[in-house]
Amino acid sequence: MQGKWIEVKIVTTSDALEPISGIFYGLDVKGVAIEDPRDILEREQGPLSWDFADINIFEYGKDAAVVKGYFNEEDNISEIEKYINDKIDELKEMGIDVGEGKVVIKAVFEEDWANNWKKYYKPTKIGEKIVIKPIWEEYSPKENEVIVEMDPGMAFGTGTHETTKMCIEALEKYVTRDKTVFDIGTGSGILAITAAKLGAEKVIGVDLDPVAVDSAKNNVGFNDLNNIEIRYGNLMEVINGKAQIVVANIIADVIIFLCQDVKKFIEKDGYFICSGIIRERKDDVVNKLTEEGFNIIEVNTLGEWVCIVAKM
Template sequence: MQGKWIEIKVITTSEALEPVSGIFYSMDCKGVAIEDPEDILSREQGPLTWDFADINILEYGGKAASIKAYFSEDDNPSTIVDYIEEKLKIIKESGINIGEGKVLYAVVKEEDWANNWKKYYKPTKIGKHIVVKPIWENYSNKDNELVIELDPGMAFGTGTHETTRMCVEALEKNVEANSVIYDIGTGSGILAIAAAKLGAKEVLGVDLDPVAVDSAAQNVQHNKLNNIKIIEGNLVEVVEGKADIVVANIIAEIICILIGDVKKVLKTGGLFISSGIIHERREMVIDKLENSGFQVLEVNKDGEWNCITAILK
């Protein structure tokens, strides 16, 4: 998609999503995006599910569903809106609750979708020494600051999240000149790069997501580091040797699943730094660590999140 596009949005209900989206699919639109709060609210609660999700990530806070469709800038938006409003009346008359049933339109640029978020992402200091700098921003580093050049793209990890900050702070305390570090679920590669900047001898970033692997590898290049390797796959299947520190900024349920594998790739006396743990899951992770041969050394909190540093006995 290039240039400008007409974005047509219908604010409706989950119940009406199928017939309303059918309106768009019968038209010459270039793409349809659906936001249904029931995708989160109706899911089974439990390990590896959405029970940790914040409903406020949704545009209408879970109170309404919406459908957006994109049309050529040559199309007449008023004509499209009139057509959709007529179709919505028919759906409503058939007994389906369409909620607000409001139709909105705007002219958008494709580059807006990809780049608008960048204006809110500025150089950020995390920990005592690490500064995360977007590659498109200018920054003059001060004494003792270690600057990470970062373009997160579609991968998680910009340095602005509490879990990332706590992991960086834990790495600052524990990385030594001869340290071998494994970063599980490396995302943008920010923790792997931080470990290398802090003086680690060897760093390995692992992720199951090929998009994250590409993003992390590019960020390693941005920072001109030659002691980091980024690989795709499951931890124990792609890693040889053992680390002094394993860091994982994921979620509590996944951390609990990973603990057994972490033991296989961590030296005795090595540290496991884990974050992405909400308060309600903290004791679950601590119990799993202690029952698996780890001793918890430190638990740090920031907002709703926890970071746990444990040593393998």
């Protein structure tokens, strides 16, 4: 998909990434990207680092995080800007520290956007054996490593965010060859593809964003898989049957909303892996899961983020 896009960027803090990202999901956004300085610093200090000099994420200060939403040229950007500013004001009234809360709008070409990603998106090892590798990077796998080839394009999901890392680690722990896995809000397809690469019998990824669906399908092709399918639409409308594992890396409010209906799609003794939850919302999600009859198996944290593994 080529062409010109309108990039709407919100300058915020790492701790406010979830509610700020949620603003975009209330709009007809065509893609969302999150840049968290904590991810950059962690990667630079780790064994698989990128060229730190190439990163422009610190344009607004080393503690500033950025959420970007991408819209069509034909969209009413003035209305979108007003909606976003109103929502930022609401978050401030709720006592959420959104940092600068600045909104920056500019036109970008998709080719330029993609090339900016390529400057700092490098192979990343997660858990015991998963390596997320951009398709344009060379990497020689070590013994027992599982390579997941990715080009995130305009879709969310590169593997660098804490929530994605924790979900991948949970999948590595619970996926076996007899398992069916559903990935809700698949984005770039990174979790669905990881589950398929780990040997799941069948994987279905679903997303309401057609840009994400296209991205996920392309990424499936890069990995030459025959045990995975990507579908456009709502989980409740495009999937029949049940899985032993359902994973959702979204935001706390959506997970809470899903808790009741997702039970219909999980086998007895199956697992619901959910993340995208900031620490302050952990108890809300745990309480809702418990209320719906789930047993909480794990509550893992990384940075300010939480991943919960619950069992039916």
